[in-house]
Amino acid sequence: MQRRQFLFALSGLVAVYATRSFAATESGKDTVTIMQVSDDGKALGRATLAKVRKDAEWRKRLSPLAYHVTREQGTERAFSVPGYDRHEPGLYRCVCCDNALFDAKTKYDSGTGWPSFWQPIAPENVRNIEDRMFGMTRTEVQCALCDAHLGHVFDDGPKPTGLRYCMNTVALRFVSLPRKS
Numbered sequence: 084m085q086r087r088q089f090l091f092a093l094s095g096l097v098a099v100y101a102t103r104s105f106a107a108t109e110s111g112k113d114t115v116t117i118m119q120v121s122d123d124g125k126a127l128g129r130a131t132l133a134k135v136r137k138d139a140e141w142r143k144r145l146s147p148l149a150y151h152v153t154r155e156q157g158t159e160r161a162f163s164v165p166g167y168d169r170h171e172p173g174l175y176r177c178v179c180c181d182n183a184l185f186d187a188k189t190k191y192d193s194g195t196g197w198p199s200f201w202q203p204i205a206p207e208n209v210r211n212i213e214d215r216m217f218g219m220t221r222t223e224v225q226c227a228l229c230d231a232h233l234g235h236v237f238d239d240g241p242k243p244t245g246l247r248y249c250m251n252t253v254a255l256r257f258v259s260l261p262r263k264s
């Protein structure tokens with residue numbers, strides 16, 4: 084593993100644990116600090132922003148499935164939504180609030196029928212929450228800016244992190260990498 088990748092992975096893990104211990108206080112807060120990222124994948128710096136809460140707009144703008152997944156913790160059926168297996172360069176934003184979530188460079192084919200990534204674009208842009216639904220203990224992944232449910236993270240992913248961010252296609256908006264002119 085390269086040193087930079089290792090450090091990034093390490094910072095992600097630290098953020099996971101930090102986020103967990105602060106989860107109770109974080110969820111009630113009105114602001115959150117995230118990394119802003121341009122459409123061509125450049126980190127623009129951290130910004131502390133008001134949490135996005137636009138339920139009426141989401142009900143109108145999102146498809147019924149995207150609303151159900153993101154706002155009601157639903158799950159799309161595996162292999163059912165076109166785009167789960169996309170591998171073009173670009174980045175993935177939150178379908179609700181446009182927060183940058185994943186770089187296509189960290190996407191891989193997990194064979195599950197859901198888009199899978201081994202690392203978020205910035206650890207602070209997602210939040211991990213223990214999920215005890217259906218009698219299983221899993222780690223839910225939410226958008227840090229608007230609390231959208233995105234999917235779950237598991238520890239059976241590939242190197243360098245060993246993590247599998249198993250996301251819902253409908254929770255993500257793909258932005259293809261602008262062509263250089």
Ligand SMILES: [Zn+2]
Pocket residue numbers: 177178179180181182226227228229230231
């Ligand atoms: Zn969001």
